[in-house]
Amino acid sequence: MPINAILALEDGRCFEGTAFGATGTTTGEICFNTSMTGYQEVITDPSYRGQIVSMTYPQIGNYGINPEDAESSAPHIRAFVIGELCETPSNWRSSQPLAEYLAGHGILGIEGIDTRALTKHLRSLGAMRACVTTELTCEQAIAAAKASPSMEGMDYVKEVSTRAAYHWQDESRDWVLPNVSTGHAGPYDDLPPVRHRIVAYDFGIKFNILRRLRQAGFEVEVVNSTATAAEVLAKNPDGVFLSNGPGDPAALGYIHEELRQLIGKKPIFGICLGNQLLAHAFGGKTFKLKFGHRGGNQPVKDLRSGKISITSQNHGFAVDPDSLPPEVEVTHVNLNDGTVEGMRHKQHPVFSVQYHPEAAPGPNDASYFFEEFARLIDETKNF
16 A cells, blocks of 8 residues: 655655655755666765755656666665656666665655656755655654754765775676677677776765776775875875765865875876865865756866766765866866866866766766876876
8 A cells, every 4th residue: 555755845845745665754955866867876876875866857767776787885865756656667687676675775765746846946945954754744844854964064975985995896897789890799898908006085986987997997996085195105006086975075174184195196086076175175165056966967068178068967066166276277167057067287187077977877978087087197107
């Protein structure tokens, strides 16, 4: 029998729907994602730690859940809000339905929500705290949302970062269809030889980032977010990678200081939270966006070439360009709101982008950044 559920926002608005997955009560900052596919990658992206995610695409669950598509070992969202649940997935790779997967991990889901109305509400009023519940009344759920912590000032990185350093050795070959005309036997492409050894800071790193780094010829050692600059330099890597992750970048002062000591010592490439943390290490600041950028259709302009890329993004904070020192150049901007999407240091081999070039989910327009990182290391070695 269907179980009633409520989504309540801190401003007093309530949406009624039907529960799927687990039951109970949870709170978090609610946000919306505009991707048409990739719900499993969204659910397992550590950057969503502490958040309730609403998908704007109307039907979710149609291709089920496949373990190979997970971006981490478990879901990180607080709850999942959708318009319509597909209870019978149709895909040969599917191992279980979405509802069963969420129930197994204790994640609440609510369907039957007018996600268009919810999205327009959040776009107009901004991100806010919310409560999803199968237990409380609307009034009680609103009170629970108001009592929950704000995303600003939160350090969720410490919850998602690896406890111990490790070398990435999982399957990283790119899946391809057999094609006689191109010589691909399938179902995987061969990996290239290792060109460079790097250290990757895990602020909430996604598996496909690690796969793409290996596909670009990197041997990757992943370290905890609290690793010091001295510990990283003692490994003598060819470069340092700064991953995506959740929470407020301004609250991570202990990371800012270590990154500051790495600038100029090794080539550095940062994405998403890594971009924001570099801004703080440079002496800049970040600010909270009204409703964030989340989805696989964000247009970004490269100010150096004029090229426009469609990118995959997931962030609620942005770099303040006016706070950056003169030796740091803004290289990319978001065409929807003009916010910073990339930067580079003019004297040191350091660059970063605000989006996810590994495209899981999303387009492949920005995948060239992994090769750009490899070239930067080559140039630094030859200097």
